[in-house]
Amino acid sequence: MTKSPPDHADTGRFGPHILARAEQLARLSESEAGLTCTYLSAAHRATAAQLREWMRDAGMVSSIDAVGNVVGRYAGSTSAAGTLIVGSHYDTVRNAGKYDGRLGILTAIAVVDDLNRARRRLPFAIEVIGFSEEEGVRFSSAYLGSSAVAGRFDPALLRRRDEAGETLDGALRAAGLDPAAIARLGRAAHDLLGYVEVHIEQGPVLLDEGLPLSIVTSIAGAARYAITVHGSAGHAGTVPMALRRDAATAAAEIVLFVERHCAATAGLVGTVGKITVPEGTVNVIPKLCELSLDIRAAEDEVLQAAAADISAGSAQIAARRGVTIEIHETSRSPSVSCSPQMQAKLEGAVARCGVQVRHLVSGAGHDAVMFHGITEIGMLFVRCGNGGISHSPLESISAEDADLAARVLRDFLLHFSTSP
Ligand SMILES: [Zn+2]
Incomplete structure (x- = not known):
């Protein structure tokens, strides 16, 4: 784990890198102490710019869309083979942990970077998306970012006001974004191959059982x-x-x-x-x-x-x-089930990486919910340290577990077209 040979798939290469980037993002905060990054704040916009840069460095064509999502596209070897979305969110609650949401984005960027360095294209396109808003802190409405990409954004929300009295419409314009363009962000369902999300468990079950990862069966x-x-x-x-x-x-x-x-x-x-x-x-x-x-x-x-x-x-x-x-x-x-096919593909990847296959229901909501009924959804949970505490500065994850999550995601992507 300490040496880093040039092989791109070497063990231990991803974990410390992902954690270092999470630390770096956590310094972009609205508050003096701790991490607060709510929708369209200066810290939030700086985080988006940083993610966009990292996506570009990883060989993706990256942009920030009308609702503030950071989108990185890694083209496939053929243009008509469809797109797999790998996403999670970069906004936070107040006084948040560093990994909730960000872990999934940083893991996906690290894996695409690895493919890119190996000059490897997959038969399909990968879109890594850092969703701009999931927690619902500023406008008391969750999933603003993912609902737009899923084609489910409710335009009535544009009139909603934050605590300072500013409308969502006004906040978007002040950030240089075009509210009218949000309605056009929805992806065509026929182009989507699926949606997969890596996320910290935010609970103590895996820690208690001594397991690093689990496949989510459904979101409660x-x-x-x-x-x-x-x-x-x-x-x-x-x-x-x-x-x-x-x-x-x-x-x-x-x-x-x-x-x-x-x-x-x-x-x-x-x-x-x-x-x-x-x-x-x-x-x-x-x-x-x-x-x-x-x-x-x-x-x-x-x-x-x-x-x-x-x-x-x-x-x-x-x-x-x-x-x-x-x-x-x-x-x-309502509860949302993860697709049996996506679960089976994740099971294959987890097993190939030498980890015991465990399944869990997610008690917390996630961006994946927005894609249910539009494309196949799958989620991978990563063990939460420190008693399983989340939505807190005490939230923690080990470099080994982050590394394992990245290797499972990499394996999942490499086998995506061929596994059952
Ligand atoms: Zn989250």
């Missing part, structure tokens, strides 16, 4: 709810415990019910991430309590059943405690 469906509990206010000193209708204690029971219920169902996860007592005071029994609920499952039926069970459980809590509970669904996204 998710439903989000706003829950409001209405009780009665009262003096904290004068109302006996038995006569209270405390909204916060009812909410606490709902939180525990969600935890118990999701723990008892395989593949189901549920999180109450926000609890507030509006205008709460230390000496007043809470009249109102507001909760968020996020539930996810690989199968939509499981998600549907969980929503019904949580609703019924909450109704029982409400009846017993004399409070009323309202549950409003705020968003829902």
Whole structure:
């Protein structure tokens, strides 16, 4: 691993290079400390320019499109054999990790660079795409970049405003981009051979099992709810415990019910991430309590059943405690399956690289979701270090794992046309 012979496929060559570039990109940040790179900020535009340069250096024809995606095209040996997209995103959450999204772009650039140095063309074109926006931080709308390439961009979003009051349309124009051209970014489905994405796992499963990689079977469906509990206010000193209708204690029971219920169902996860007592005071029994609920499952039926069970459980809590509970669904996204053929091709590559084949459901959404139904999608997860923590500066990955991911991607591309 320490020596670097001139052979392009040598072990250990990709990993340190990918990690060094991730470090370099992480220095382009909106914040003094840590990494923040939200859509169309100065740091975001500088990141795009750097990625474009690296793509060019790797032998690709590179450009920045109307929605800010960085696109590098490595032509195939024949012009009519179609295009395989290898992508992920370069925007981040606030105070982010260095590898979420970027790992997939940097791995793809490293592999194309390797092909280019070996003067090797594949029978199809490769488009490496760094998507400009996936996290939804600035305009509260995720997948702006990938939705455009998938031909699913919603033009109504152009009127949406960020926290400073600027519209998406205005932000694009200020960055020198043409909002009207976004509608033309959608790729023709007949030209696409597939979409593949390498991404950090963002969870602890691979770390726990001592495995470096896994193939994603599906991306979980998710439903989000706003829950409001209405009780009665009262003096904290004068109302006996038995006569209270405390909204916060009812909410606490709902939180525990969600935890118990999701723990008892395989593949189901549920999180109450926000609890507030509006205008709460230390000496007043809470009249109102507001909760968020996020539930996810690989199968939509499981998600549907969980929503019904949580609703019924909450109704029982409400009846017993004399409070009323309202549950409003705020968003829902169906689960998305990765294509069996792409999974089989990734399995072949993982096995040929000497790694145990493991499959995982992705609990987090990814750009791949946008390409479902348009082309075959496949995803490769890479072990997340440090307890599996992500969306945090503590996010980590080893050079060995990054290297392995690149070698698997390289093998996958080399066998793409011939493997089943
Ligand atoms: Zn990501």
